Every structure is written in C-alpha cells, then in structure tokens.
Amino acid sequence: MRILYVIAEAAPFIKVGGLADVGYGLPRALRAMGHDVRVVLPRYRAIPGSAYDLRPLRPPLPVPLGLAGEIRVVEVEVSETTGVPTYFLWDEGYFGRDRVYGYPDDPQRFIFFCRAALALLRHLDWQPEILHGNDWHTGFLFLWLATVGRRDRFYRPIATVFTIHNMAYQGITGDALLAFGGISEHVDRLEVEPPGHINWLARGIAHADAVNTVSPRYAREILTPEFGFGLEPLLRRRADRLVGILNGLDPEAWDPRTDPALAARFDAETLERRMENKRAAQEAFGLPVREETALFAFIGRLIEQKGLPLLLEAAEALFARGIQMAVLGTGMPEYEAALAAWPDRFPGQAGVRLAHDERLARLLYGGADVFLMPSKFEPCGLGQMIAMRYGALPLVHAVGGLADTVLDIDQEAGTGFVFSPFSVEAFLTAVDRALALYADRPAWRAAQRRAMNRDFSWSASARAYEDLYRRALAWHNP
Known part of the structure; x- marks a missing residue:
C-alpha cells in the first residue's frame, strides 16, 4: 500500500x-x-x-x-x-x-x-x-x-x-x-x-x-x-x-546489550552486571551507594497525568520504607519545586534531577530496581516497556497501556506490580509487594528475566x- x-x-x-x-x-x-x-x-x-x-x-x-x-x-x-x-x-x-x-x-x-x-x-x-x-x-x-x-x-x-x-x-x-x-x-x-x-x-x-x-x-x-x-x-x-x-518499542534503539549510556551492558542471562549500573545511577543522583537498598525511579514529565499529586502525597510513607528514589524530568513549576526539596527532606534517600537527559535516563533504566509509573491515565506509555527491557520492574496504575503491557506479579507470568484504585493506599500496598519480592532474590531475578523477554517490537x-x-x-x- x-x-x-x-x-x-x-x-x-x-x-x-x-x-x-x-x-x-x-x-x-x-x-x-x-x-x-x-x-x-x-x-x-x-x-x-x-x-x-x-x-x-x-x-x-x-x-x-x-x-x-x-x-x-x-x-x-x-x-x-x-x-x-x-x-x-x-x-x-x-x-x-x-x-x-x-x-x-x-x-x-x-x-x-x-x-x-x-x-x-x-x-x-x-x-x-x-x-x-x-x-x-x-x-x-x-x-x-x-x-x-x-x-x-x-x-x-x-x-x-x-x-x-x-x-x-x-x-x-x-x-x-x-x-x-x-x-x-x-x-x-x-x-x-x-x-x-x-x-x-x-x-x-x-x-x-x-x-x-x-x-x-x-x-x-x-x-x-x-x-x-x-x-x-x-x-x-x-x-x-x-x-x-x-x-x-524499537528493540535496536533500546537494547541493554549494546546501549553505550550504560556503565555495564547486560542481558537476561547476565543480570549480575546490572549492579554496576545501579551504583553509577546512585552516584549520578547524589545517593549513597547501597547495593541492598531498593532503588526506585521516576522518569518523565512532572505533570498531573503522570501521578505527581499521588506521588507527593505518598512521599513520607514511601521513604519511611527505607527505599532510595531517583527522579528525572521537567514539568509544572509547583511539582518541580516540591521535588527539589526532597533531597533535603529525605537525605541519602532522594536524588532529583530537573532535566531532560536521555543518557541519564538510560542509565537509570539499566540500574533501577523498580520503575514507577503511577499515571492517572496513560494512553499507552513507553517507559514501562523500556523498563522491562532493561530489567527494572514497573509499578503502575491499572489504566490504558499500562494495564495492557504489565502483568501483575501475582500472575504466573508476572512482570511488575499493578495497583487499583488510584489511591495512596493502593499505591503503597503495591510498593510493599515490590519490596517483599525484592527481598526474595531468586524470585526477583526470575521476574526480571520474564520482563526482559517480553516482545514489544x-x-x-x-x-x-x-x-x-x-x-x-x-x-x-x-
């Protein structure tokens, strides 16, 4: 045609x-x-x-x-x-x-x-x-x-x-x-x-x-x-x-085996190499290098659609769980200001870069443990697909393309954590499920491999x- x-x-x-x-x-x-x-x-x-x-x-x-x-x-x-x-x-x-x-x-x-x-x-x-x-x-x-x-x-x-x-x-x-x-x-x-x-x-x-x-x-x-x-x-x-x-998703453009932005390239069979990317990401965001601490990531526009009000409301309870979090993006001034205060509010746990930086985004995809996408609505979304390809398990609201692409970990072929309704309580319950799986390293590795083997071409x-x-x-x- x-x-x-x-x-x-x-x-x-x-x-x-x-x-x-x-x-x-x-x-x-x-x-x-x-x-x-x-x-x-x-x-x-x-x-x-x-x-x-x-x-x-x-x-x-x-x-x-x-x-x-x-x-x-x-x-x-x-x-x-x-x-x-x-x-x-x-x-x-x-x-x-x-x-x-x-x-x-x-x-x-x-x-x-x-x-x-x-x-x-x-x-x-x-x-x-x-x-x-x-x-x-x-x-x-x-x-x-x-x-x-x-x-x-x-x-x-x-x-x-x-x-x-x-x-x-x-x-x-x-x-x-x-x-x-x-x-x-x-x-x-x-x-x-x-x-x-x-x-x-x-x-x-x-x-x-x-x-x-x-x-x-x-x-x-x-x-x-x-x-x-x-x-x-x-x-x-x-x-x-x-x-x-x-x-x-273009598999050639997003390939952890060849991505030059990564500190270490890897595939589903060499997941131990991801740790080098995690360390590099922690350093890039001014976080202490702690291999055992779960590193959460948010990459995207800082707007209401992407779930920023929910994320800000949940912040105290989220960081009380002992996680680290790296945020990369730009958007509404009120959200930028609130996030810019996180490193002082949560020292050693929050790293924030108010910028659009694809090289840093790729490093974060390749080093984060959990990728947050708590969107209020999401027509399709590419971030969750990229995250899975790079071995970061997505935590998403059950809407639009997020619901179509992320299988909840409770299912046999699960590749991430899906929450509903759109509330702080449901979001934090999903965070707790992610941390429970993270503590079980063999199960976490198996979920990463399933996520990386999904075909989104x-x-x-x-x-x-x-x-x-x-x-x-x-x-x-x-």
Missing part, C-alpha cells in the same frame, strides 16, 4: 514526547513489510539539517491559503536517514521558532502544515491509498478531505486513518480559521464543539474512515466520561470504527495497522 504518514514530531529528527517514537517506529516497521510509506512533518528550526542529510526538493512548493487565492511558498527537504522517505516542510514564519509547541497560534501553524502536506502530494504526483494522521495537529486534514477534497478526483479516492495519542490535547480554536484553511462551505458544528469553535481532535474522530488509539484498554476507556475529556458522545457514535493498537503493531488500513479502504470505497 501507498501510505502518507503525517505527524507533528518524529525521532530522531525532533522529539518532545512519545509521539516522536511512534513517528519513527511505525513507518519503519510498515516499510519493512513492503509498504510504500512516506512521512511528512514540519521543518522546525531545531532540526539540524546537516546531521540527517536533508536534501532540497525543487522547485519549491506553492501552498494555497484562504479563499482569495493567496499562495505561500514552502521549501521542501527530504531525508532517507531512517530508511523511510521523510519530507520536511519549511516556513520561516510558522516553524522558525525555538519550540515545537506552546504558541497561541499553534492551531493556525498546524492548519498551514496540513494544507502544505496536501499540496505536497500533487507536487510529487504521488497519490497515497491511505492518509494516516496523528493527534489534533492533523485534524484539519480530515475535515478538508471530507469537504473540499471530496470534489477533487485526485484526493477523493484517499482513505483515511486517524490516531489518537492523548485525549487531553484537543486543539480547540475559533471557526474563523476554516477560511484560512480554504474551506468555504458551511460546516455543521459537532455536538461536542462549543458554539463558534472547532475542535480539531474531534474533527479527526468525526471524519476519518477509521480511528484508533494506542492501546486496547484506552480505546475502551475513552468511551467513558472519566477518560473521554468531553468527546465520549462522539467516540461512542463512532465506536464501530474505533480500535486500540498497542504502540511498539513494532512488528505485531504494524500488522494490526495493516489490517486497519485494509478496513479503512473498504469503508471508504464500499
């Missing part, structure tokens, strides 16, 4: 969060299966062109905007560094900025990106069978194809798939931007949209031929008010077109997407 994969970020070129890992792993897996996959994303200023052999595509791309025939010229570059043709769309005004997200005109920036991606297809004279968009940044594609595009013989045959990575981010904006995107006809307001506004996540859900999210459990959860963020009525109406497909996920693409084609051309 010919597949255009449209996304706001993709590793290794630009990464803000887990979306970029999907933008790297899935297209590569589909390409390996023989599909003609091409990726398109904005050419942000932060992308170093020389590092990825970006080559200019000539002539430049004319992009129509508005209703008066305005043309804006976009520079296009292409790279095949990842093995997948990746097109970068450059506009100084929209993408020549320091950050990827977080600007008041983000909706306008990504509508422009979508119009440019659509124009690129004609420019290349390449008609995909499937257009696959990701998150609210690409929602405009689906509305445009359902209105303007359906009158155009080039765009009309293209079937569409929309992936929801996180319901919390919806891209709501005033409906005046419809004209900016070149949509002149009347667009009926969706019941989930405020009057005079467009919800771009909702538009992807409403107009795509097929919709998926990034774990089977999350696909069920978002049909409920607790997880649907106000869009559950629309999602329930489209439930027959909604599936959950678990994200994968992209191949199974890619086959599920291949099936979804076929269904989208059938639904688009009944």
